[in-house]
Amino acid sequence: MHVVILAEFAAASGGAEKVAVESARALAEAGAKVTYLQAISGQVDPLLDHPRLDRLDLGLPDVWSLPAWRGAASGIWNGEAAARLSAALDGLPRAPDCLHLHQWTRALSPAVLPVLLGRGVPVVLTLHDYALACPNGVDYRFDRAEPCALTPLSGACLAAPCDPKSRLHKLVRVGRAASLRLALRQAELDVVHVCDGSRARMEGRLGALRVRHHRIDNPVRVEQGVPAEPAAGDAVVYVGRLTPEKGADLVAEAARSAGLPALFIGAGPLEARLRAEGAEVLGWRSPDAVAAILRDRARAVCAPSRWLETGPLTVYEALAQGIPAVASRRSGAAEKVVDGETGFVVEPEAAALAAAFRALKDDALTARLGRTAFDRYWQAPLTLAAHARSLLALYGRLEREYIMRQCGITRAAADPVPAHPRGATLGKKHF
Template identity: 60%
Template sequence: MHIAVIADFAEASGGAQSVAIQSALALAAEGLRVTYIHGIEGPADPRLASAGIAVVSLGQADIWDRSALGGLGAGLWNRPAAARLAAVLDGLPPGRTVLHLHQWTRSLSPAAFPVLLRSGHPLVLTLHDYFVACPNGVYYRFERDEPCSLRPLSAACVAAPCDPRSVAHKGVRVLRAVLTRAALHGHRLDVVHVSDRARDTVAPFLPSHVRQHRIDNPVEVEQDVPAEIGAASKLAFIGRLTREKGADLVASAARRAGMPAMFVGEGPAADAIRAANPAAEMLGWRSRAELDRLMREEVRAVVAPSRWYETGPLTVYEALAAGVPAIASDRTGAAEKVVSGETGLVVEPQLEALSSAFRRLADTALVRRMGRAAHERYWQAPLSPERHAAALIRLYAGLLADRPRLPAF
């Protein structure tokens, strides 16, 4: 069996990229032949080559690094990327290759789908977001700071000024969504949901005959003793600093509750965080090793108060694995792994609810009990790369066996 993992990036600069890379590594560790194809020219995670994975770049620029006109064209239909992808796929062994797409909006564009779907190889698409249906990808009304309730590409959806950038960007993204839908029409497709929340959010917008699968993301954490949570440790937000992820909520709620907070990451909400909580510690991005150290030595709880129906995030799982309680929004997919009151807290992404949760965390004995329970429960059924790879291999084997009988999209 040969697996081609396809994404925009080949370095772990975000959740979807991290999953694509870890998935490729886990499959290679199980003895499968793996090729990693990335659209954007740039550095590749050195672990890929070390694992014997062939890494192929399509030599494209990120659409956000192009001129406005160039980004518009490449974002809507990147013909050069599609042509280069087709040439790579032509060299893959027929009859035993499965294509697994993780990302496509930053370089590959909807033009990749006809190439992938007509290649003769089964295609799996992991839905790390909702771009397959929703124009802005997160099914969120940015102008209202609330989840969307409209049917994607309905008249009301097209008219809604919901884009985080501008009405003009919304128009472009609507066109991209139309092109995506057209590119997928008439073709069979298998999709992987990474959480129940993600599945329940997007499933109503997929044709009934699309084959849907539920596989957890892999979590790259070595088993160790639970973290020893100290009285002076901080509440931590880890990830891109944006309003839809609730980074600003953490800043305001921590200040109201009188609790220290740290932010690991960068993003457009950084200034709002500093204004809301001047005492907050802003660390920027940190290496994996440094993040592991922070988790075990300085973090009291990891907070993920997403306002949107986030499919993950990985940081909640990583916290539980380390024996650190997680405070998760009831809108995020990761909340399904948190036992509220036992391994952390599940709350509404609202200021008072979050402040109240933070006040409870002033009790160090309670936090330590939660951390130990989180560690124990997580390692009873860890989201390990090995378990992830086993689930994927079962899926791939079924697709290769049943390919002639798959229904059309």
């Protein structure tokens, strides 16, 4: 099988890129032929160096690097992206059996969807956020600091000053959302959800779009080894963009209240404020460096998202190492945390987080949570190999259904693809 993976970056600057790169490597290791199409020139992850994996660079600019008017137009509909993608697909020595899109908002735009859907092979889109439905992409009211309850593209949605930047940015994003609906029209799209919460929310927010939903967990590139010793750690660790919607400020406030140090790995608009308040901010680090810091310093990892984050990978990586996790009840990561057994699931509020942090000051409890987290995770690990098996099962089924349609055979409604390596859907199963 030849799989083409299309993403905007070829190195991890966030969870979506990390998943795109790791899934490409996983598929190549599983025996598939993989072509990785990188939209924006830049760094390339060494994981993409594999005999069965080719990489092509479309050489597109990031819309945020363009003059405002041009960036806005390209974000809504980038004809150049469509042309370059079409040429790249035409030039492949072997036609793809499946096309898998991971990102499209920074350079590709909805203009690439007709190109993909017109290739006569299955097209899969992994939903790392809510951009398929919501103009600002995260289904979150930045003006109210709460998840959005409005119907996407309704009159109330169009009027809401919900954008994190400005009303002008909101207008551009609405234009992009409208062009997305136009690009899909009557096409049927297969989407992959990385958590149960994403699927439940999106199934009711896509309007007339014809979408089939599938559920596959993100991969976690952690080898099984000796469990960490979180009771020896000195800090609650936050990894990711330092933004209000991701709750970085909540970690700092709660840690001060609980009397525990907070350690931040990442960068973002809250960085200066956190430093001024005395927090330890390390900036971005490589995946290997993050893993080492967690093992050395983390008493727990915290993902306190105010928005309905689909699946912070850091929580899964912490559990895999035997480090407790404190997860927001709104986050997809909460589905993998057993409250009181492998960490804590709390509301994204400083008081609730502080209570969890105070409990973690108990060495015996922290050690028990970490050991249970390790044992539960490795009973059904989210390895790259398991991820590849789930993807290949999905691709194979979609390919067979496409051939049946071409032959005039009516298919029955599809069931969700098994997301677990043993063949059972994960559903509400916790580690």
